[in-house]
Each structure stands twice: as C-alpha cells, then as structure tokens.
Amino acid sequence: MGLSNYISVDCVIFGFDFEKLNVLLVDRTLTDNETGDVLFTDHTLTGNHIYEDETIENAAHRVLFELTGLQNVYLEQFKIFAHPDRLKKPNDRQWLLHDGRNPDVRIVSVGFFALLSVRDVTLEWKGRTVKWVPYHEIGELAFDHNEILEGAIEALRNKTKHEPIGFELLPEKFTLSQLQKVYEIILDTEFDKRNFRKKVARMKYLIPLDEKQTGVAHKPARLYMFSREVYEKTRKDFFDFWV
Amino acid sequence: MGLSNYISVDCVIFGFDFEKLNVLLVDRTLTDNETGDVLFTDHTLTGNHIYEDETIENAAHRVLFELTGLQNVYLEQFKIFAHPDRLKKPNDRQWLLHDGRNPDVRIVSVGFFALLSVRDVTLEWKGRTVKWVPYHEIGELAFDHNEILEGAIEALRNKTKHEPIGFELLPEKFTLSQLQKVYEIILDTEFDKRNFRKKVARMKYLIPLDEKQTGVAHKPARLYMFSREVYEKTRKDFFDFWV
DNA sequence: TTTAGTAAGTGTACAATTTACAATAAGGTA
DNA sequence: TACCTTATTGTAAATTGTACACTTACTAAA
Numbered sequence: 001m002g003l004s005n006y007i008s009v010d011c012v013i014f015g016f017d018f019e020k021l022n023v024l025l026v027d028r029t030l031t032d033n034e035t036g037d038v039l040f041t042d043h044t045l046t047g048n049h050i051y052e053d054e055t056i057e058n059a060a061h062r063v064l065f066e067l068t069g070l071q072n073v074y075l076e077q078f079k080i081f082a083h084p085d086r087l088k089k090p091n092d093r094q095w096l097l098h099d100g101r102n103p104d105v106r107i108v109s110v111g112f113f114a115l116l117s118v119r120d121v122t123l124e125w126k127g128r129t130v131k132w133v134p135y136h137e138i139g140e141l142a143f144d145h146n147e148i149l150e151g152a153i154e155a156l157r158n159k160t161k162h163e164p165i166g167f168e169l170l171p172e173k174f175t176l177s178q179l180q181k182v183y184e185i186i187l188d189t190e191f192d193k194r195n196f197r198k199k200v201a202r203m204k205y206l207i208p209l210d211e212k213q214t215g216v217a218h219k220p221a222r223l224y225m226f227s228r229e230v231y232e233k234t235r236k237d238f239f240d241f242w243v
Numbered sequence: 244m245g246l247s248n249y250i251s252v253d254c255v256i257f258g259f260d261f262e263k264l265n266v267l268l269v270d271r272t273l274t275d276n277e278t279g280d281v282l283f284t285d286h287t288l289t290g291n292h293i294y295e296d297e298t299i300e301n302a303a304h305r306v307l308f309e310l311t312g313l314q315n316v317y318l319e320q321f322k323i324f325a326h327p328d329r330l331k332k333p334n335d336r337q338w339l340l341h342d343g344r345n346p347d348v349r350i351v352s353v354g355f356f357a358l359l360s361v362r363d364v365t366l367e368w369k370g371r372t373v374k375w376v377p378y379h380e381i382g383e384l385a386f387d388h389n390e391i392l393e394g395a396i397e398a399l400r401n402k403t404k405h406e407p408i409g410f411e412l413l414p415e416k417f418t419l420s421q422l423q424k425v426y427e428i429i430l431d432t433e434f435d436k437r438n439f440r441k442k443v444a445r446m447k448y449l450i451p452l453d454e455k456q457t458g459v460a461h462k463p464a465r466l467y468m469f470s471r472e473v474y475e476k477t478r479k480d481f482f483d484f485w486v
Numbered sequence: 487t488t489t490a491g492t493a494a495g496t497g498t499a500c501a502a503t504t505t506a507c508a509a510t511a512a513g514g515t516a
Numbered sequence: 517t518a519c520c521t522t523a524t525t526g527t528a529a530a531t532t533g534t535a536c537a538c539t540t541a542c543t544a545a546a
Contacts, residue, residue: 375509460521
C-alpha cells in the first residue's frame with residue numbers, strides 16, 4: 001500500500017486542562033548531518049501523509065491514535081490548505097530536502113481539529129518530542145501551521161456557538177463550573193454563574209449525577225454528564241443568525 | 244502553466260428564483276466514437292482542475308465566471324471529497340477514459356457552494372449543456388456528486404442558521420416576503436409572517452428603501468437592502484447551541 | 487476543635503423576545 | 517365597479533435574558 005504523496009492531513013489537537021486550552025505540538029529540529037550543529041528548531045502541528053487506499057478521515061484518526069493512544073476522539077475536518085507556496089519558506093524547504101522529500105511538489109493538506117480532555121500523551125512520535133502548549137503561548141510554527149491553527153480555532157469557536165461540542169473537551173463526568181470555564185475559554189468571554197446555570201438547567205441532555213467531586217478543598221460540586229442521545233432526540237433546529 | 248492533475252474543485256451553484264432552490268447542472272453524454280450511439284447520459288456538477296500555481300479559491304471563481312459571467316458571487320469552501328473510490332463507478336471510468344484521463348489516479352476534490360439569484364446563464368460550457376434544475380428534482384448524478392450536493396445543502400443550512408447569507412440568493416433589492424421565502428426553502432420550514440417581520444425589524448442591517456415593487460397584480464411590497472457593513476458593525480457574538 | 491479559605495449553589499425583579507393569532511390596505515384585472 | 521392577490525400591522529401571554537449577593541460545604545492550617 002503506497003503513499004499518496006500529494007495529500008496530507010494536519011491535526012490541531014486541542015486539550016483542555018480545566019484552566020487553559022492547549023495544543024499538541026511536535027518539536028522539529030534540523031541538525032547538520034556532518035557537524036551535528038543544530039540548524040534550527042521550532043514546532044509543527046501533527047500531520048501525516050495518507051495511504052493510497054485510505055480515506056482522509058482514517059488518516060487523521062491514525063495520527064491521533066499514534067499520538068494519544070485514543071480511538072474515540074472528537075475529530076472534524078474544517079478546511080483545506082493548498083496554497084501553492086505553503087511549504088516554501090527556507091527552513092521548510094531545507095527540512096523537506098533533509099527528509100528526502102521534494103519541496104517543489106504541491107501538497108494539499110486537509111485540516112482537522114480534535115478535542116479531548118488533557119491526559120497522558122505518548123511523549124514521542126517518530127523520534128520527535130511531543131508536548132502540550134497553551135494556545136496563547138504558541139509562537140511561530142513551521143510551514144503554514146499558524147494559519148491552520150487559526151483556522152482550527154475559528155472553526156472551533158463557530159461550532160461551539162451552535163452545537164454542544166464543549167463537552168468533548170471535558171472528561172465524561174464534569175462540574176458545571178468546569179463546563180462554564182470551557183465555554184469562557186473558547187469564546188473568550190465571561191458568563192454570570194447564576195445565569196449560566198439557569199440556562200444549563202433547561203438542557204435536558206445535561207444529566208445531573210448522584211455523585212460529587214472528591215478531594216477538593218471546598219464544597220464539592222455535583223457531577224454531570226452529557227447525553228448525546230438525549231440531545232439528538234430533543235434538539236430543535238432554529239434560526240438565530242440575527243443580532 | 245500546467246495543471247495539477249490530482250486536485251479539482253466542484254462547485255454546487257445554488258440559484259433562487261423566488262420559488263425554488265435550483266442547482267446548476269451540466270449534461271454529460273457519452274457517445275460511441277464509431278457508431279455514434281449514446282452510451283449513457285446523465286448530469287454532473289460544475290467542476291474544474293486547478294492550475295499548478297493557482298489557489299483553489301481562484302479555480303472555483305474561475306468555474307463560476309465561465310458558467311455565469313459573474314465575478315462577485317458568494318462562494319465558500321465547505322468540504323473535501325477524497326474517497327479512494329469516488330471516481331470508480333463504471334460510467335465514470337468510461338467517461339474519464341474517453342476524455343483521455345486515467346481513472347485510477349486518485350483525485351481530491353474541494354467542494355464549494357455558490358449562492359446567487361437566478362439570472363441568465365451561459366447555456367454552454369465546454370460544449371456541454373448547462374441548466375438550472377430544482378433541487379428536489381435532482382436524480383442520480385455522476386461521480387460522487389450526489390454526496391457533494393448533500394454536503395453543500397447541509398453546509399448551506401448550517402451557515403444560514405447563524406449568518407446572514409440568505410440575502411446572497413436574492414437580488415440587491417428584495418421584499419420581505421421574498422426574504423421569508425428564502426429562509427423557508429433553505430430551512431424547510433414555515434414562519435409566521437407577522438413574527439418574521441417583527442424579528443426582521445430588529446435587524447439594523449436590513450435597510451428599508453423608499454421604493455416599491457412594480458408590475459405586480461396586488462399591493463406592491465416595499466423593497467429592502469442588506470447592508471453587510473452595518474451587519475459587521477452591529478453583530479454580537481453569542482452563544483446559542485442549546486435548545 | 488476552631489478558624490480561615492475556597493468554590494458551590496441559589497432567587498428575584500425587570501427587560502426583551504417569542505409565540506399565537508386575523509383584519510384591513512393597496513394595487514391590478516375582468 | 518367588483519374581485520383577486522399579496523402587503524401590512526398589534527396585542528396579550530409565556531418564555532427567556534439580565535443584573536446582582538449571600539449562604540453552604542468542604543479542606544487545611546492553626
């Protein structure tokens with residue numbers, strides 16, 4: 001099974017740690033073959049070429065599995081990146097050449113974003129170091145990966161406003177304060193606690209459990225679950241573009 | 244300037260005629276070179292390969308211009324179609340072979356949808372007949388074009404719910420009943436006329452004109468315009484996924 | 487065991503929006 | 517002039533949005 005050497009996927013993997021939104025980045029360090037000097041070092045998103053007989057969704061799930069060991073992760077295609085010059089910055093050309101690839105071949109990359117609650121992650125991938133970096137601390141990335149990241153954030157924001165995907169960034173059981181925090185971080189805003197809860201109380205698909213937080217140095221909060229089943233059954237389509 | 248022979252764009256061009264949502268389709272008829280017999284005839288969406296140095300957005304605008312002569316059309320990338328078997332139905336292979344193309348090369352296609360008010364359209368494109376077909380009357384299309392069409396409709400519905408793109412399907416000046424009809428058709432629902440107008444009256448970016456319809460056999464309706472400028476200035480981001 | 491610290495949980499009044507519902511007005515056409 | 521067609525408009529009740537502050541339940545430290 002060969003590789004399709006002109007299509008790739010790039011995954012923006014978001015992980016929420018109850019405080020910040022993080023993104024999984026991979027170190028990219030190019031060293032001179034002879035002297036061993038470090039020529040440059042920076043970061044990339046996580047991506048892969050796809051196999052010839054593979055769907056792009058599969059390729060994206062594969063990346064995700066290799067990195068996190070997780071299979072059932074929220075993953076969504078959001079945009080294609082295909083600018084003719086997207087791989088043509090000097091460092092990027094050098095890196096591709098070093099890797100035995102032709103930097104003049106136009107590569108179309110399909111952007112995906114994934115959502116998960118931060119957990120332990122395989123800390124190596126193809127011999128490169130992988131780490132969580134807070135979204136706001138991400139500097140200049142390799143290739144067009146800053147553009148892909150911004151596209152992912154925008155897609156995440158838009159989707160979050162209209163569909164219940166915030167839950168994907170939390171563990172199965174979570175508190176209302178954690179849920180509120182997710183939305184505040186993604187939408188870059190703050191909500192009134194009482195009003196947020198009043199709104200939330202109307203959502204039939206947010207199931208209160210008979211369980212509480214443990215081990216916290218304050219009144220323990222009740223735990224909730226999201227039920228996609230109830231959501232699908234009770235959701236109404238409606239019309240809200242105005243405002 | 245060569246062609247990238249593995250990337251293409253497919254455009255779902257929606258046209259509204261105040262009654263129905265239509266899609267621009269192109270006839271595809273394969274005739275036997277020797278006998279002249281018609282081997283099969285069906286329809287495709289409108290698509291194109293992209294040039295090597297061209298962005299995909301440019302390629303999509305090019306398709307649109309060739310077909311409609313229009314330059315400033317609402318156009319949006321919505322999904323990529325890349326299934327390994329997407330061009331492998333027997334008729335499709337035959338068509339590609341006849342056209343001198345290799346049906347075994349995997350072609351990634353970027354799906355776009357365009358919105359416009361139905362107007363005169365160039366009725367020929369590369370020697371093939373082009374016509375508006377009401378969305379609900381579209382049967383089986385070539386390649387994976389039914390899938391692309393459904394993807395486009397879904398993207399159109401979603402976007403319509405949250406952003407003011409319904410206007411793109413109307414002429415510059417339109418009546419409130421026409422606007423209501425656009426939304427009813429896209430969202431496949433019906434609105435109460437008084438409540439619809441009450442809601443609409445709150446949108447500052449819907450500008451009432453001192454002009455009325457002419458030539459209609461009933462009380463002429465006032466004309467309105469959409470101001471994207473006012474919309475951008477007054478829009479608030481908010482949060483409505485729950486229902 | 488007492489105290490301090492921390493986040494959880496809760497109600498009310500007012501404003502804005504949604505919803506359901508039907509009669510009159512203004513043009514053309516016969 | 518009568519008729520046909522679509523445009524235009526209001527009101528009351530229910531729901532939702534908004535602004536705002538105190539009490540509760542737990543841990544940790546004294």
